[in-house]
Each structure stands twice: as structure tokens, then as C-alpha cells.
Amino acid sequence: MKSLIITTLLVLTTVIGIGNDIATDTLRVYQFELLEDIGAGSWRKTKKAMKEAADSDAGLILIHMNTYGGLLNAADSIRTAILNSDIPVWVFIDNNAASAGALISIAADKIFMKPGGNIGSATVVNQTGEPLPDKYQSFMRSLMRATAESHGADTIIVKKDTTIVWKRDPHIAEAMVDPDIEIEGISPKGKVLAFTTKEAIKHKYCEGEANSINEILDKQATQPYVIKKQELRPIDHIIHFFINPVVQGLLIMLIIGGIYFELQTPGIGFPLFVSIMATILYFLPLYVEGIAAYWEIIIFAVGLILLIIEIFAIPGFGVLGISGIILMIVGLAMAMVDRLEFEYMPILWSVLGKAFFIVTTTSAISLFVSIWLGGKLFKSSRFSQLALNTVQNTDEGYIGIDNSIIEIQGKTGVANTDLRPSGTIEIEGKFYDAMAKDGFIEAGTKIRVVEVKMAQLYVKPMNNVQ
Structure with missing residues (x-):
């Protein structure tokens, strides 16, 4: 009996060990979508995705993207999060990665594009689609250039010649912003650069062509994988x-x-x-x-x-x-x-x-x-x-204002408080609310009531009364 128990425990230990090995060998892929204009909501989804990917021990983050652009500040926040991510980030461009989408895509470790897709056209524009002044374009050029440079370069030495080959050419990234940048054979002067899928692959701005995320992982993953999609709560x-x-x-x-x-x-x-x-x-x-x-x-x-x-x-x-x-x-x-x-x-x-x-x-x-x-x-x-539409006619006994107020017009007194422009005045030992007719009147100034309108007293300093 004792031998049977020991044998059973050994078998269970072996099975559990094999299961752990299988689990360890499985690539956990965290997928989330950026299929809208890039904005505050996109940045919120990205922050949530980064945290959930880390908490679930994901080995890869994969962004499903299709966007015509959006807000630069949100795109730069997403770009920075991708560059600082400890987990590799891939992007699948499902047709479009224009403007802000291009900036985000270039930050990823690998870019994959659908046949017929495009990436680029990152000029900063206003609400009407007109390009903003050069200081804004300069800032965007620096962002695109720095993002491309972050992927590094290979130094090739042949005899006495040293050649630096960028993994993502920074000049190409700048040409996606500035039409004045000319790159021979790639981007003529006067045109903002945008790549098709084939062109992006040729110039190292895309690692491959695919029709779906599963196709990308089938070709690129070196181990079995499981995809966890982001689930947004209501x-x-x-x-x-x-x-x-x-x-x-x-x-x-x-x-x-x-x-x-x-x-x-x-x-x-x-x-x-x-x-x-x-x-x-x-x-x-x-x-x-x-x-x-x-x-x-x-x-x-x-x-x-x-x-x-x-x-x-x-x-x-x-x-x-x-x-x-x-x-x-x-x-x-x-x-x-x-x-x-x-x-x-x-x-x-x-x-x-x-x-x-x-x-x-x-x-x-x-x-x-x-x-x-x-x-x-x-x-x-x-x-x-x-609305209060009732008319209170005088022939029915209604009085619009106190007659004694009307009789105050023309009388003189003293400003009891500063009138800025409203305050209180004193006339014949009585206090009244009043407003300065012109400008401000300091307390203690002698005043005259120059107008009574809708039970409101308007006063002027004595030295200004004509």
C-alpha cells in the first residue's frame, strides 16, 4: 500500500511538472485595439493594457491598429509608454496608420501591415486640416526622428569604410512630417511621405505582410501562443x-x-x-x-x-x-x-x-x-x-415702485460705502441702495441722485453734476 501511494505521488508530480513546462513554453499575447481617432480614450486603453499585460505575465503586447490620426499629446503618451515597455510591443496595421498612428507604430518593436495598408502622412494640422506653423512641425519631426532612432543602428565596417545602417531610418520618419525633406528615390521634395505595405517592407518600416493577427503569430512565434484580448468594462x-x-x-x-x-x-x-x-x-x-x-x-x-x-x-x-x-x-x-x-x-x-x-x-x-x-x-x-407673464396694471391698484423713491431724484446726500458701482448712500438720515452713474464713487463723497429708474437710484458726485 505504501509503495502504491509513493508511485501515485511520483506520477502526479511528473504530470504537474510537465503541465508547468507546457504553460511556461506557451507565449502569452496580450491584444488591444486602437481603431479610433487617437485621443484621451486611446491613451486610457493603452495604460490599462500595459498594466494588465504586466499583471498577466504576457510575453508580447500586440496592438490592432486602424486610425487616420488624432491628438498629438495622446499619441506621444502612447509612444512613450511603448518605448518604455519591458514587454515587446508589435503593431498590426489593419489598413491605416496615418499621422498620430504612424508615430505610435514606429515606436513598436515590430510592424506588420495588411495588404493595401499605408503608414505616414504625419504633418501636424489644425481643426480645419491646415498645417500648423513650423514650430509645431519641428516638434513633430523631432518626435518622429527620436522614435526611429530609438531602435538603434548597425555599424558595418568594410576595410576603412564605416557605414551606419539604421533599423528605422530617421530621415524617412522626418519626411513623413515635412514635405521639404527630400530623400532620393523615396520621397520627392514637396510631398509628405506615406508608404504602402510593399514600400514599408522595402524600406524597413514594416517587418511583414499579413491579413490577420493569427497569421502574424503563426509566422513569427517560435512557440505555442495564447491570445488574451482586452475586455473593457461598461x-x-x-x-x-x-x-x-x-x-x-x-x-x-x-x-x-x-x-x-x-x-x-x-x-x-x-x-x-x-x-x-x-x-x-x-x-x-x-x-x-x-x-x-x-x-x-x-x-x-x-x-x-x-x-x-x-x-x-x-x-x-x-x-x-x-x-x-x-x-x-x-x-x-x-x-x-x-x-x-x-x-x-x-x-x-x-x-x-x-x-x-x-x-x-x-x-x-x-x-x-x-x-x-x-x-x-x-x-x-x-x-x-x-414664465411669469401676468401683467399688474396700475388701474387695478398695482404700484410699480414706491412713490417715495421717485421723490428722491435731485436730492443730495453722502456715499455711505464705496459705490463700485453699487453700494449704499445716506440722504436725510435714511439709507438707500444706489449705483454710480459713471465709474466708482468713494465712501464719504457728496452725491446727488440724478436718475430713478425701475426703483434703482443712480447717483453722481456733486462735483460732476452739471
Whole structure:
């Protein structure tokens, strides 16, 4: 019996050992996709993929790519992550790797392309597709050149001649950005370089042609392999959706429109709820992603508070209201800008300009549409109850303002507080709220009431009264 137990244990140990050897000999491949315009969502997927690949002891990361380009800052973040990866990274270009996609692909250890695919055309352009000034192109050229150089070169010595053969030629990488770079037999002057699959293989910017990822691994892998594909959770899809610039623009419109309609209707109602929800959906995904910082949210909140104070607590519209609007715009725009942007000054102003353009444009459109739509809704019979349209006629006993206020016009007094432009004044031992007609008035200055309009007193210093 004892011999049987020992024999069984030996057999089990052998089987387990063989199983471990098989598991050790299997290549674990982690695959994720970049099939969209490169942006904040792409960078988020890449960070997640790198971490999960390391946690699962993957021996290879394989990117399935098909993109026409995207945001340079996101592409550079992905490029840097690939260059610093301890796990080899391969890219399968499933048709297109243009602009930002080309930068990311060149960073990979190996590039494979589908028949009929292309790589290149990495000139930096603005929102309308026009090339940006040369300082931006210079920055992109340096990124492309440095990325190509990172793969190293072979030094070939024949007698007294020494030749350096780059694994990825940096001049070719630069020619994908700058049309003024001419490479004989490859890129004529005046044309931005882009390779087809065959051309990329010929000039060492592609290791091979394949129709699928499995075909690549069947040809290249020297051992059995197993593929683990990235699985995004529902929350990941939601975050990717809400950090899309188009969606962000729509949320800004809802924020501004909600505030406008709330100010036009009595009490607290649905427009305020819409505005609050849009604000949460705008800032929360950006904050979770690490794109927005808490101080940007505070700036927006302070701006909103100042605007509310100006509208409800202070007559007229002045410094507080303007400051509030500016702070709200700054908070919304700065929240769009990744902290990484500030490390790359050549593109910082371009990114900031784009963020402020989106915020100001969508805010203006929202305000215009809200005013137009409000006029239509409040005049309709169905929604007229949302606005206060009751007319209080004087022949029915209603008095618009206190008659004693009207009688104050022309009287003199003293500014009790600074009028900047609003404050309080003292006339005949009584205190009144008033506004400076022109500029600011310091406390203690003798004043005269020059106008009474809608129960509001307007005053001027005595020495300025004609």
C-alpha cells in the first residue's frame, strides 16, 4: 500500500511538472485595439493594457491598429509608454496608420501591415486640416526622428569604410512630417511621405505582410501562443464616450442652456437639474481619467457662484458677473487639457486654443439657441405657464415702485460705502441702495441722485453734476 501511494505521488508530480513546462513554453499575447481617432480614450486603453499585460505575465503586447490620426499629446503618451515597455510591443496595421498612428507604430518593436495598408502622412494640422506653423512641425519631426532612432543602428565596417545602417531610418520618419525633406528615390521634395505595405517592407518600416493577427503569430512565434484580448468594462465605455470632444461640446451646451432656462423660470426646476447633471457628466470622467484637476472644478464653481450673486443680489451687471463668466469658461476649458500637455510647450498653446475654442463656441451657440428657443416656448400656449407673464396694471391698484423713491431724484446726500458701482448712500438720515452713474464713487463723497429708474437710484458726485 505504501509503495502504491509513493508511485501515485511520483506520477502526479511528473504530470504537474510537465503541465508547468507546457504553460511556461506557451507565449502569452496580450491584444488591444486602437481603431479610433487617437485621443484621451486611446491613451486610457493603452495604460490599462500595459498594466494588465504586466499583471498577466504576457510575453508580447500586440496592438490592432486602424486610425487616420488624432491628438498629438495622446499619441506621444502612447509612444512613450511603448518605448518604455519591458514587454515587446508589435503593431498590426489593419489598413491605416496615418499621422498620430504612424508615430505610435514606429515606436513598436515590430510592424506588420495588411495588404493595401499605408503608414505616414504625419504633418501636424489644425481643426480645419491646415498645417500648423513650423514650430509645431519641428516638434513633430523631432518626435518622429527620436522614435526611429530609438531602435538603434548597425555599424558595418568594410576595410576603412564605416557605414551606419539604421533599423528605422530617421530621415524617412522626418519626411513623413515635412514635405521639404527630400530623400532620393523615396520621397520627392514637396510631398509628405506615406508608404504602402510593399514600400514599408522595402524600406524597413514594416517587418511583414499579413491579413490577420493569427497569421502574424503563426509566422513569427517560435512557440505555442495564447491570445488574451482586452475586455473593457461598461464603465470604461461610458468614460470613453463622455471624454469625446463632440460629447463634451454637447454637455457644455446643456450646462449653459440649463442655467439660462432656470433663470427664466420661477422657482427651482428641471432646467437646473439638467445643468447639474451635465456638469457632473462633464467633469467626473475627466477627473477620473486624471485629465481634470480639482482646482479646475473649483474655478468653474466659483465662477458660477459669482454669476448667481451678480444676477440675484446686485443690481445691474458688472464686475462679478463678467468675472464669473470668465472663470466658468476657464474651468471648462482647462479641464479638457491633460496635465501631460504642460510638459510639451510647443503644442501647449495649440491644445489650449482648441479647448477654449470648443468652450466659447459651444457656449455661444447654446446661449443663442436658448434665447431663440425660449422665445418660442414661452409664447406657446403649452409652455407659457413656465414664465411669469401676468401683467399688474396700475388701474387695478398695482404700484410699480414706491412713490417715495421717485421723490428722491435731485436730492443730495453722502456715499455711505464705496459705490463700485453699487453700494449704499445716506440722504436725510435714511439709507438707500444706489449705483454710480459713471465709474466708482468713494465712501464719504457728496452725491446727488440724478436718475430713478425701475426703483434703482443712480447717483453722481456733486462735483460732476452739471
